[in-house]
Amino acid sequence: MKKTIRDIDLNNKKVIIRVDFNVPIKNGIIQSNERIVAALDTIKYAIDNNAKVILLSHLSRIKTEEDKASKSLKPVALELEKLLNHKVIFVPFTSGEGLKKAVDAMQNKDVVLVENTRFEDLNEKAESKNASWLADQWAALGDVFINDAFATAHRSHASNVGISSRIAETGVGFLVEKELKAFDDAFSKDTKPFLAIVGGAKVKDKISYLTKLSTKADEILIGGAMAYTFLKAKGIEIGKSLVEDEYIEFAKELMEKSTAQFIIPQDHAMVNNFEDTTWTYSNSFDIDKDKMGIDVGPKTIKLYEKHIANAKLIYWNGPLGVFEKEFGEAGTKAIGLALASSQAYTIIGGGDTISASEKFNFKDKINHVSTGGGASQEYLLEHHLPAIDAIQDK
Template sequence: MAKKTVRDLNLKDKKVLVRVDFNVPLAKDGSITDDTRIVAALPTIEYVIAQGGKAILFSHLGRIKTEEDKATNSMKPVAERLSQLINKPVKFVGVTRGKALEDAIAEMKSGDVLMFENTRFEDLDGNKESKNNDELGKYWASLGDVFVNDAFGTAHRAHASNVGISANIKEAVAGFLLEKEINFIGGALENPKRPFVAILGGAKVSDKIEVIQNLLKIADKVLIGGGMAFTFLKAQGFEVGKSLVELDKVDLAKELLEQANGKIELGFDVVTGKAFDANTETNVRDFDSIPADEMGLDIGPKTVERFKEIISSAQTVVWNGPQGVFEMEKFENGTKQVALALAEIFPNATTIVGGGDSAAAVAKFDLESKFSHISTGGGASLEYLEGKVLPGIAAVHEA
């Protein structure tokens, strides 16, 4: 998928609209608790500045349903944090449109950085941002000369701040972060080096039906752990005690196992607990001996060894979803061992983490530097893995 990137533009003295994904977690006092998404966008922002562009940044933050939401979801603390990271003033304009914003942009000099207010403030007036209001997309496009989309986290949504601007501006290109997501996830799906192994986890099969269906067409092996594995075990006739099972998806799990023709690997055993509790009594149980009063909360040691064996020979791996309740120390080992096995084959193999909880697990085990790519978009990476066309990427102009 050949898309134009920010490298293809002459940015000197241009007003460069940059859609970033600065949807960062905020503490009650308004401080940022994790600035990963801001840091991820720095290469694009710094490139725009270095090329003499005027960087006009904007992002959504949280969900804005009421006037009260606006008070706790302003981009102001984000602008302040960005200023610290780039060691340069970032002018914050606390509106999403109007004379104050237009005047501030008109006063910008080459290399200046400006951030305007949360794009979703526009959702209080008829969901204009989230519904890709045509007038809003045209207005935002009118504020700049060129548009750089670097927000993969919203690429699965057709919003005014990505698709709307792209449709109304001469040049709409990808930033370095969006380019990286396209190259890694898109590349793995379109032309993976083999063996290609997909590792899936998380709570529910229903969240990942289309991912499984798509990956079964492409991958050589699909390893399934986490809560979703128990619906597959139930489909194979195992009793799973109090483990999480989607009874309405058991027949679907049977169909997927048949379609898989041996590609799906579930392992052999689980670590169980009497309750969903960090201090519960734990046991290791084979699939055929899970007691009625216990629940599976992690993959077991034999499963870990099987998964590590498959991972060790892989050339491309996509991982989406933890293998157990990694937030609890007693049930973190499966997820940790998978992460370590992937770290072991890097950089000889391409290893991709599909955002969300998997990315949180990699951070918890301090292994971020041991992966080829860690996606910044949980929902977007999931839809990408489903094989869907993402509107935010489709709207970027072709090279």
């Protein structure tokens, strides 16, 4: 068991909390504040326990100086202040004397939000590569380090693993504690058959996950645009559907060598193009040569529902179709509702899957809605995460 924020005396201490404020921002306006809301309990606990609270978070990827203008955490500081009903001091520095001065001036119960940690990636990727000099600077700011950013826990960055190894006391926050407990609870029960549902757009984004999953899961249901690469790997006609030709051989080998059973769509919803308002269904694996697949068909839905009904543990990441449009929503909706009524322990992860769970009103009926995409997958399959392993045990 890892130490939690409850196990540490925070009184009169500088407490660095790694949060996940990687929220969507458009024209300076936050589109969804869910990740900020998810961190509130941990931040409030630190304030209530008389700590000086130093918040670190990344926001998106930073590749150029121009990226900084649209990827500042300043709008997040304003939103956090509103949600906490407590003053938040925004520090427009990520290292150096300016940051140190701001922290040195803190009083008990002050909350400081440091600028986007990934601004330091413009400096030879210092954050993402866990540069020693940067981890040293950040660790020197505090007495205690709390990791409450589950979504980045599969990464070894300066702002998580780097600080953890350089500070006297470490623990996890309430959000990470909840995530770990949910996955540990899942594996304390009968997990066979373990069913994984893998959707989304690209095989490319899930190569590592699919490779590991193929030796851990019992059954893998494939959906989304990535399904057409798997179908083509089996020699099935996919018409004008999206396909990743460079990953056909990977998909073919994976299905041949896997100890898990791969189950691919047997029929499809088809359109001429994405502007269509009407759609038809194929009656077989094949998609008409002049059409493109945009969702699984009714036969596939029934087949997938049967597998869901027999499973004991289900993890779902990635929608089965273009669920934002009427012609592509049936598969994702039906599978979500099947999970909601399943007797299995159900976990979903990934932004699109969570959005679908909200759109089709099944979110509250899932055992655990994970805030981590890659981190959820890593912990599910390996039961280890670098940024969690770096936290002290109780």
